[in-house]
Amino acid sequence: MSSYDPTADEALLNRAYVYAMRMHGSQKRASGDPYFAHPIEVAGILTDYRLDTASIVTALLHDVVEDTSATPADIAGLFGEEVAELVEGVTKLSKLELTAEHARQAENLRKFILAISKDVRVLMVKLADRLHNMRTLHFIKSPAKRERIARETLEIYAPLARSIGCHRICAELEDLAFSHLNPVAKAALERRLDKLRNEQGGAVSLVSQEISARLETAGIPARVFGREKHPYSIWRKLQRKSIGFSQLSDIYAFRVIVDSDEDCYRALGVIHRAWPSVPERFKDFISTPKRNNYRSLHTTVVGPRGMRIEMQIRTEAMDLIAEEGVAAHWRYKGQSYGFDSDAAEAAGGRDPLANLRQLVQVLEHGGEAEDLVEHAKMEMYLDQVFVFTPKGQLISLPRGALPLDFAYAVHTNIGDTAIGAKINGELRPLRTELNNGDVVDVVRGPRPAVPPDWRSLAVTGKAKAAIRRHIRQTEKEEFIRLGTATFDQMFERAGKHRRDVSLRPALDRAGVASEPELFEAMGRGRISPADVLDAIFPGLKVETRAAATAERRIEDGKAARLFVRGSGMTAATKLHFAPCCTPVPGDRIVGIQQDDGASLTVHTIDCPTLAQYEDREELWRDLQWTSEAGRDTISRARLTATIRDAPGVLGQACTIIGEAGGNIVNLRMHHRQQDFFDVDFDLDVKDARHLTLIAAALRACPPVEHVDRLKG
Ligand code: MN
Numbered sequence: 247m248s249s250y251d252p253t254a255d256e257a258l259l260n261r262a263y264v265y266a267m268r269m270h271g272s273q274k275r276a277s278g279d280p281y282f283a284h285p286i287e288v289a290g291i292l293t294d295y296r297l298d299t300a301s302i303v304t305a306l307l308h309d310v311v312e313d314t315s316a317t318p319a320d321i322a323g324l325f326g327e328e329v330a331e332l333v334e335g336v337t338k339l340s341k342l343e344l345t346a347e348h349a350r351q352a353e354n355l356r357k358f359i360l361a362i363s364k365d366v367r368v369l370m371v372k373l374a375d376r377l378h379n380m381r382t383l384h385f386i387k388s389p390a391k392r393e394r395i396a397r398e399t400l401e402i403y404a405p406l407a408r409s410i411g412c413h414r415i416c417a418e419l420e421d422l423a424f425s426h427l428n429p430v431a432k433a434a435l436e437r438r439l440d441k442l443r444n445e446q447g448g449a450v451s452l453v454s455q456e457i458s459a460r461l462e463t464a465g466i467p468a469r470v471f472g473r474e475k476h477p478y479s480i481w482r483k484l485q486r487k488s489i490g491f492s493q494l495s496d497i498y499a500f501r502v503i504v505d506s507d508e509d510c511y512r513a514l515g516v517i518h519r520a521w522p523s524v525p526e527r528f529k530d531f532i533s534t535p536k537r538n539n540y541r542s543l544h545t546t547v548v549g550p551r552g553m554r555i556e557m558q559i560r561t562e563a564m565d566l567i568a569e570e571g572v573a574a575h576w577r578y579k580g581q582s583y584g585f586d587s588d589a590a591e592a593a594g595g596r597d598p599l600a601n602l603r604q605l606v607q608v609l610e611h612g613g614e615a616e617d618l619v620e621h622a623k624m625e626m627y628l629d630q631v632f633v634f635t636p637k638g639q640l641i642s643l644p645r646g647a648l649p650l651d652f653a654y655a656v657h658t659n660i661g662d663t664a665i666g667a668k669i670n671g672e673l674r675p676l677r678t679e680l681n682n683g684d685v686v687d688v689v690r691g692p693r694p695a696v697p698p699d700w701r702s703l704a705v706t707g708k709a710k711a712a713i714r715r716h717i718r719q720t721e722k723e724e725f726i727r728l729g730t731a732t733f734d735q736m737f738e739r740a741g742k743h744r745r746d747v748s749l750r751p752a753l754d755r756a757g758v759a760s761e762p763e764l765f766e767a768m769g770r771g772r773i774s775p776a777d778v779l780d781a782i783f784p785g786l787k788v789e790t791r792a793a794a795t796a797e798r799r800i801e802d803g804k805a806a807r808l809f810v811r812g813s814g815m816t817a818a819t820k821l822h823f824a825p826c827c828t829p830v831p832g833d834r835i836v837g838i839q840q841d842d843g844a845s846l847t848v849h850t851i852d853c854p855t856l857a858q859y860e861d862r863e864e865l866w867r868d869l870q871w872t873s874e875a876g877r878d879t880i881s882r883a884r885l886t887a888t889i890r891d892a893p894g895v896l897g898q899a900c901t902i903i904g905e906a907g908g909n910i911v912n913l914r915m916h917h918r919q920q921d922f923f924d925v926d927f928d929l930d931v932k933d934a935r936h937l938t939l940i941a942a943a944l945r946a947c948p949p950v951e952h953v954d955r956l957k958g
Pocket of ligand 1: 284308309375
């Protein structure tokens with residue numbers, strides 16, 4: 247602290263440090279660290295923001311009242327009233343569950359906002375506390391608790407950090423919450439980012455140099471650099487627009503830092519003369535700052551080599567406020583160190599806590615939902631938006647709700663037949679986000695209709711349930727198409743025509759009543775093409791097998807010894823191929839002796855299941871594939887893929903596998919999310935090399951985000 251505040255009270259800090267350490271004593275964090283490590287970290291985060299002595303002392307003491315025998319009176323006696331009030335403020339917040347059911351949430355949120363609005367330092371300590379807890383969230387054992395904390399962070403704390411302009415804290419909170427709430431999407435996104443970084447990373451310094459050069463020629467001193475956007479902000483954009491990202495401007499924003507407000511506009515002029523600007527992307531937050539005092543010019547231009555380039559033009563002071571918000575205004579002034587409200591007002595021209603204060607007034611006067619509509623700022627804190635039917639009925643929806651959500655909230659029939667919406671009297675697209683006070687009139691068609699791009703058109707459970715019905719229907723149609731294609735291929739190979747025969751025997755064998763159902767069962771892998779062929783042409787079975795190469799299946803049992811050899815195997819040894827890692831010829835393998843003593847389970851050497859046998863060396867057997875194993879054999883393997891959701895993508899993936907010579911035995915879809923789904927393929931393949939080829943072919947297919955062997 248002494249590096250930024252010459253008046254820092256070292257004695258008080260020392261006392262708080264020792265007191266907190268003594269009070270927390272031998273308590274432990276979920277990570278196994280001493281509990282005291284936590285308040286130290288929280289205090290450390292706040293010194294990065296150069297907060298005053300009382301804030302840092304509060305950070306050190308923030309959990310003693312909640313978690314130890316210390317009382318508020320003890321704190322007041324030892325550290326004074328200022329610290330005692332701050333600690334009390336933070337303690338109150340710790341007890342509130344902000345993602346409880348609706349009624350309790352509203353009440354808790356009311357208490358929460360009352361507590362933090364008294365002194366912005368309470369909120370700063372709470373945000374630092376939450377930031378450290380999020381950084382260590384992976385140590386918490388209960389998945390439900392992790393999810394609750396991550397959700398609360400995303401819905402309450404990150405928006406609060408943004409509302410007081412602390413962008414850096416907000417971004418880190420969002421990215422941490424995102425990786426807990428949606429690990430699949432986060433991982434897929436990061437892989438894509440890696441790829442784009444490799445492809446376009448070099449362009450960043452070229453673009454920076456080019457912009458610098460232009461500004462230098464015009465006599466404007468400037469610092470120019472490219473900054474990568476945060477994963478969660480990219481994800482939010484992808485969800486909003488339901489499109490992919492490929493442009494430099496999707497990942498990088500370029501900052502142009504100049505000396506004065508005037509230079510911001512001069513630099514903008516130079517840039518707009520050098521490259522064409524993209525219409526509607528120019529925003530002037532200098533003449534009209536955001537509510538959290540953010541100031542900057544934003545523009546997007548089509549720059550060198552036709553790349554879209556997103557730019558933020560601002561001064562050094564604006565940049566500091568953009569990153570740190572309220573926290574940028576603590577400084578040494580006159581004789582003391584503290585929040586410089588004059589500087590804060592000069593920088594933004596308004597009180598950063600004005601939003602909160604206004605809200606508190608409404609709440610203290612027993613405000614109702616209708617009042618909140620007046621206070622549109624509320625949207626930042628309550629995840630709600632209030633809109634009206636043409637007759638004036640109030641409908642409350644989650645923030646981000648779209649006209650389809652509104653339609654289903656009014657009546658299921660209205661939702662089912664919605665084809666458009668008039669918002670405040672004007673016809674608007676179905677993807678228009680509703681705002682507080684909007685009057686929404688749903689335009690209905692004669693019969694239930696599914697908008698073709700339904701995926702991105704709703705946020706509420708009710709609307710989503712209806713949409714899920716449509717997902718299932720679409721999925722079913724996709725499986726039928728897939729099965730039909732497989733069926734036709736099979737007939738063609740056998741030299742037969744579908745119209746010449748009755749499919750009745752195949753329907754009976756599959757236990758279904760109609761041809762579409764048979765094709766669906768084939769598409770889903772419930773009945774294999776070989777079984778269908780065998781049912782229809784019992785005699786042909788032998789003929790086609792004979793015609794094909796003599797394929798031998800590598801299967802469990804004694805016969806497997808033809809394909810696998812190794813130490814300690816006798817004539818009676820049975821081999822069992824582990825279903826977790828599905829070894830295929832070419833994989834490095836190991837055998838685990840089973841309890842019966844007569845059989846071995848074969849795993850790939852990198853199978854995670856093996857971890858449980860690590861300290862039982864006596865069970866491990868060295869195994870190798872024999873030369874028989876690669877010779878006209880087939881075996882079962884498993885791939886898992888993450889695919890960007892779009893019509894027909896599953897069929898596309900299946901075609902690729904088929905063309906690569908893989909035979910799909912079964913597939914299972916899971917983890918369907920807004921933009922991605924995971925699908926597991928059970929495949930018949932020749933060997934590990936064949937499987938690698940299939941995986942590579944899938945990876946080359948654009949909607950496929952990720953492909954891997956499924957192990958463990
Ligand atoms: Mn804490």
